[in-house]
Amino acid sequence: MEPRSAAAVGRDFPYTARTTCYVEIHKDGHVTHGTDRATYERVKAGESKLYAVWPGEWSSHLFVIDDLDEYAKAHGIKHDVQRTGLAEHVHQVRWTESGGEQNPRSPYIGISVSLDCGCKIQSLAVFAAQMREQKGWAVATSGGWGSSSGPEGATYSLRVRRKSLTA
Ligand SMILES: [Zn+2]
Incomplete structure (x- = not known):
């Protein structure tokens, strides 16, 4: 199954919801679940890929975090005036x-x-x-x-x- 685009969801994507589970897949295949600045830097540098599981009411959906800017703002890694x-x-x-x-x-x-x-x-x-x-x-x-x-x-x-x- 192809992951959906978090960017397409926009600001409504539950970046900081307690139920949103992040999956960072590193180049060597190992998987971590952090959301810190280091994760952001690695994904930005293309060293890893970041996905999020958004548990829905009926089923969970896998999203690729393709709007890193929005992700960083939501997590306070980048300042967001709004x-x-x-x-x-x-x-x-x-x-x-x-x-x-x-x-x-x-x-x-x-x-x-x-x-x-x-x-x-x-x-x-x-x-x-x-x-x-x-x-x-x-x-x-x-x-x-x-x-x-x-x-x-x-x-x-x-x-x-x-x-x-x-x-
Ligand atoms: Zn002020």
Whole structure:
């Protein structure tokens, strides 16, 4: 059976679904199941081929990952403004301590963040990585975070390691 084209499915292809199983077939025939940058680099260099099994309701389908760019964006190997809501620039961040009760013994502090640059936080992991680079913040990426929209745009409630919050 010929594998189908993931590129033909476009952005709806479930690149990061838990049920999507990747199969990387190396030149020597051995098979791995990684989805990391190394996989991307090998496939891009033509050293291996990447397939994905998309389990359907009635049967599973085999797809060839033929849109590597989309694959890389979905897995965060390449930055994707559309998926993350975040441009690749220095964000204009306004923040205040959250009004709610803070646990003084927690190494983390709750803050409210607004982005004046027009970005939206759709991926906390990507925003956390950008803030680590831009401000040295250690944003908690496990556990709850939220957003609320007001007249001045969206406000995000995040938790940041207290000691890293200097600017
Ligand atoms: Zn921004």
